[in-house]
Amino acid sequence: MLAIETVGLTKYYGKVRGIIDVSLAVGEGDVFGFVGPNGAGKTTTIRTLLSLIHPTSGRVSLLGRPVTRGGGELYRQVGYVPAEVRCYPEMTGQEILDYAASFYQRGDREWLRSLAERLGFDASRPFRTYSHGNRKKLGIIQALLHRPRLLILDEPTSGLDPLVRLELFRLLQELSGQGVTVFFSTHVLEEVERICTRVGVIREGRLIHVSQVGELPGRNMRIITVRLAGGEAPGGELSGWARPQPVEGKAGYYQFNVSAPVNELLARLARLDLEYVKITDPSIEDLLLAVYERGGEGDVRG
Amino acid sequence: MISFNVFRKEFRLIRRSLVIWTTVGVLVILVYLGFFPYVRDPDMALAIEAYPEALKAAFNINAAVLGDVNLYHGLVMAYVLLLSSIYALMLAGGLVARDADLGTAEFLYTKPVTRRQIMGAKVAAFLAALLVLWVITFSASVVVGLVVGEGRFDLGAQLMVHLSGFLATMAAGGLAFAAAPLINQTQATTSLGAGIGLGSFVVSALSKMSDKLAPLKYLTIQHYAALDSAAAGEPFTGGMAVLAVVFVAATAVGYILVERKQFAG
The missing domain is CATH 3.30.70 (Alpha-Beta Plaits)
Known part of the structure; x- marks a missing residue:
């Protein structure tokens, strides 16, 4: 079964291009790097996967089930870290985590505590006082607390200091080892090289390349x-x-x-x-330049 | 179709504003209704009679109203309705617009609850807040009315005044539920709520000042609530039904719009 499948996914904001004909297939257990420059359509794709925005055409399935407008039960097995974590300013980190946990049957406080400890997160403070990095940590913990089968992360490392970033990579690798599918959007290509098994490259709204990380064009360069x-x-x-x-x-x-x-x-x-x-x-940046220069020839379906 | 944990959280988040607006409503009742022994003074009635007819009609002030605790309670409640309708508009608008404004949509709408359940929880939190407000203000009216009314305070009729007010604020909130999905800023819903609430009150007053302006009354919640009639023991049941229908219909529009809403960030 595929963890993520999109077929001809297209989104226009009025006349403005969001994404065009994105067809993706991410298998269960994959760690999939979704790479592209700012404005390429990474966040639009992710928001469409989660039904936060509705596609102009095309369809999306997560964990074998079609994504519908109303949301609901499907998200019980999905964890999501947005690019910019925003939440209830007057609530403390702990209250937000408790609220997030209240949506799921399984409450594993030991797991929650270990996540906070590993990421160095102090949950006692009000959300409005958190730095960008701490907000990102909160976003990661709330996405993981119910042990999802599919984890969708939109630029999860922005704002994190290097040590926490390393810890996050270790955590994601552990989860991947347990069969969790990780869909990881970033424009920092070194991160893809470090943890991802497969990579998709999006440019100007179009998915221009999908392959194993080691099979990117220009690898012999x-x-x-x-x-x-x-x-x-x-x-x-x-x-x-x-x-x-x-x-x-x-x-x-x-x-x-x-x-x-x-x-x-x-x-x-x-x-x-x-x-x-x-x-x-070559760095992965160089490899992607090679993909861009070739206009995305090759496999564009996972 | 309600998510109870969302309901609990939403109600908790609106608690502070509920306490403030309820306190203001109670203070209005305590002060204005508490003044009844002084306003029914014949000298006061004479002074009021000297006012221009249009002004007296606009604000429903006349010797008969000032001389009867039940009618006077209806007059006081018109101001409580003004305040509570502004609160209802701001509350309902804020409950929906906040998710887009604060960015909490990405948190809430990716949890295993449907948009319908989320909207249901917000509507339930809104209704619970209104219920608290109107029960407490009714309690304040009863206490003050019994103290100053010398046994003439008609509990049944005045309950209908509060029930009409409750329905009017429900309708106002329903309109805000319908409009808020199109507005992504809490501050805008606040301004709009204050403007519409105050506007309805002013238009209602203007519509009583001349026959030419009279049709404008149909655009106001005050007309359908008809607190003065209810206070006199003749509640406008047709108007109350209209308010209930407006609430149901407008809230249904809100449900549909929330279901279709896109959170592009």
Whole structure:
């Protein structure tokens, strides 16, 4: 059974594009990274999944059940962390968590306590006094307290300090190990590389790529940084093979990307009068640039 | 079709405003109705008779009203209705608009409850608040009325005054339930509530000042509540039925709009 399935999901706000023909299939137990720049349609997709907004066309199923306008029982097995956690300002964190827990039959106070402890959350203060990070922690805890089968997180790490972010990643990996499906939206691609098994790329409202994280286009690409003796620019040795660009702020340094067998790469570099060389794997940002540049060719259905 | 935990939470969140508005209503009754022994003074009646007829008609002030504790209670309750209708409009509007305004929709509408159950809980919280307000103000009326009325305070008739007022505030709240899903700001519903509540009172007064303006009365809750008639022992049952229908119909519109509402953030 699929944890999330959308077919031809389209949303227009009047004439303004939200998302166009998004078809996704996220299997149970997947940790799915939903990646795209700001304004690409990540939040619109998530809000449509949760029926907070209604699609112009297309359909959504969560955990094998169609999402309808009225909400209801379906959400008993879904946890959601919004991009910006907003709640009742006059209530304390504990009161909000108690209220959230009141919607579910199972009340596991030990689990709740352990979540608060792991994320370093003080539930005794009124919501209005919480920083952005603490609000995000509250959002995460209230999304997890009923042990959902599907967890939908919209940029969950924004506002979290690095240690809490690491703890969240550990928590998500543990949950994934227990079979929980995690749908994780972010524009920080390193996070996808760290915890996700599959990735979907959305751009200008369209899903342009879906694959295993390791199968993103440009995965064989290498980034080469060189400095030639005397700081000269690489010339004919690389012509037709790579296009070196000066590295900003580092006089005499040049950088280029190549997707070539290692032997050929080393042979080419050996012809240069090198003073410095660095060969690095591409960051996931670089990989996504490659996806964007290819206009999203490849599989667009999970 | 009510979510009881949402009802409990919503009622808890409106408790403070309920206490404030109920206190104000009780104070109005204590002060104005408590003044009855002084206003029925013949000199006061003579002074009132010198007022322009239109003004007396607009605010239902005349020697007969000032000389009868039951009619005077009806006059006092017109001001309680003014206040409570503003409260009802603000309360119902705020209950619905708050979710979009504060962003609590993302919390509440992704829980395992239907939108219908959430709306049901909000309507129930609203009705419970009104019930508390009208029971307490009725109690205040009874206590003060019995003290100053010298045995002439008609409990049955005055209960109908409060019942009419209760229905009128229900209708006002129903209208707010219908409008609030289209408004995403609590502050806007507050302003709108104050404006409509006060507007209804003023238009009702104006409609009594001349025959040309008389048809305007049909736009006011005061006309259908007819507190002066109820105080005289002749409640306008047709008007009360209209208020109940307005509440049911407008609230039903609110349900439909909430069901269709989109929370785009």
